Amino acid sequence: MADSLIELHDLKKEFDGTPVLRGISLDIKSREFVTLLGPSGCGKTTTLRIIGGFEQPDSGDVLFEGRRLNDVPPYRREINTVFQRYALFPHLNVAENIAFGLHIKKMNPAEIKLKTREMLSLVGLSGFEARDVTSLSGGQQQRVAIARALVCEPRVLLLDEPLGALDLKLRKDMQIELKRIQQRTGITFIYVTHDQEEALTMSDRIVVMNHGVIQQVGSPTDIYNEPENAFVADFIGESNIIDGVMLEDRKVEFCDREFECVDSGFGHNTPVDVVIRPEDLRLVYAGDGLLQGVVESIVFKGVHYEMMVRTEHFTFTVHSTMAEPVGKTVGLTVIPFDIHIMHRSAEAQA
Numbered sequence: 078m079a080d081s082l083i084e085l086h087d088l089k090k091e092f093d094g095t096p097v098l099r100g101i102s103l104d105i106k107s108r109e110f111v112t113l114l115g116p117s118g119c120g121k122t123t124t125l126r127i128i129g130g131f132e133q134p135d136s137g138d139v140l141f142e143g144r145r146l147n148d149v150p151p152y153r154r155e156i157n158t159v160f161q162r163y164a165l166f167p168h169l170n171v172a173e174n175i176a177f178g179l180h181i182k183k184m185n186p187a188e189i190k191l192k193t194r195e196m197l198s199l200v201g202l203s204g205f206e207a208r209d210v211t212s213l214s215g216g217q218q219q220r221v222a223i224a225r226a227l228v229c230e231p232r233v234l235l236l237d238e239p240l241g242a243l244d245l246k247l248r249k250d251m252q253i254e255l256k257r258i259q260q261r262t263g264i265t266f267i268y269v270t271h272d273q274e275e276a277l278t279m280s281d282r283i284v285v286m287n288h289g290v291i292q293q294v295g296s297p298t299d300i301y302n303e304p305e306n307a308f309v310a311d312f313i314g315e316s317n318i319i320d321g322v323m324l325e326d327r328k329v330e331f332c333d334r335e336f337e338c339v340d341s342g343f344g345h346n347t348p349v350d351v352v353i354r355p356e357d358l359r360l361v362y363a364g365d366g367l368l369q370g371v372v373e374s375i376v377f378k379g380v381h382y383e384m385m386v387r388t389e390h391f392t393f394t395v396h397s398t399m400a401e402p403v404g405k406t407v408g409l410t411v412i413p414f415d416i417h418i419m420h421r422s423a424e425a426q427a
């Protein structure tokens with residue numbers, strides 16, 4: 078692709094005979110905020126480490142502006158990294174930590190001072206120059222680490238769960254802050270997280286991975302609204318995933334009955350995953366529903382109640398503003414548009 082900054086071509090990697098990356102191919106454009114998202118162990122960090130040059134793929138290539146990077150050592154790549162454990166130098170103050178890379182580059186002291194100030198302002202720590210880094214909060218230390226990574230003006234910043242050690246409130250604030258910094262600097266961010274909400278909040282594009290395979294690449298809205306398989310649907314939002322059979326176009330069978338749906342092109346009698354989001358199931362009187370079940374549990378979630386409703390074949394998660402008592406028999410309905418038919422996920426086929 079002509080405007081790609083980084084291209085990954087069919088990266089494969091094994092550790093101790095176990096495949097960790099099974100052919101990762103991806104194009105990342107200049108100024109993009111791309112997030113690698115997936116459960117623990119799916120190969121996100123390994124992908125990032127290969128881009129940074131800290132790990133070699135068994136096969137496949139990493140290209141930077143079309144140039145093969147595989148044999149270029151990390152310090153010669155225009156790429157910098159921020160890790161979860163920010164690894165600041167405890168014996169240096171804030172300004173010295175940020176300026177470290179500039180001293181190595183032998184930049185003149187006046188320029189170093191100016192650049193350090195600019196970076197502190199960018200990460201919201203103006204006036205903190207002389208502070209001892211060990212006296213800072215976790216969030217402040219992470220800002221220093223980000224400033225230190227940005228000061229050398231890399232073309233690409235790799236961030237491996239950089240907010241993982243922060244509490245929820247600080248994490249949310251820093252998500253917005255990081256997005257702002259990325260937009261202001263125009264540096265390409267490649268971000269690793271297993272937190273789907275974080276990925277949806279910050280990214281231009283999300284790469285969903287599982288077991289070393291890319292499951293889907295798309296904008297947050299694409300990924301949320303049009304998941305390509307049941308794994309993505311479940312990982313991105315809570316979903317009911319039911320074994321079903323696509324009988325013919327617009328007709329699917331699950332829970333031992335036929336339902337009208339809007340999907341087609343799956344052929345006849347094809348096993349599929351049927352995905353229904355909890356908020357798309359409606360509770361009705363027992364006799365009125367397409368399905369009938371018993372409320373097994375109910376939890377108040379702040380904006381809705383989450384109920385588990387056990388039918389003969391499947392226990393559905395239902396979100397509703399209406400509460401029904403445990404033990405009550407209820408009906409469930411869903412409109413055809415909200416019954417999503419998906420090919421069995423790549424994981425299931427692997």
Ligand SMILES: Nc1ncnc2c1ncn2[C@@H]1O[C@H](COP(=O)(O)OP(=O)(O)OP(=O)(O)O)[C@@H](O)[C@H]1O
Nearest residue numbers: 092093097115116117118119120121122123124271
């Ligand atoms: N140097 C290594 N030696 C052996 N196995 C490794 C090594 N690095 C990673 N692995 C294994 O490869 C798999 C993928 O690891 P990786 O760190 O890439 O996953 P991840 O998606 O980033 O997970 P997490 O979110 O837990 O960091 C894991 O099973 C891990 O144990």
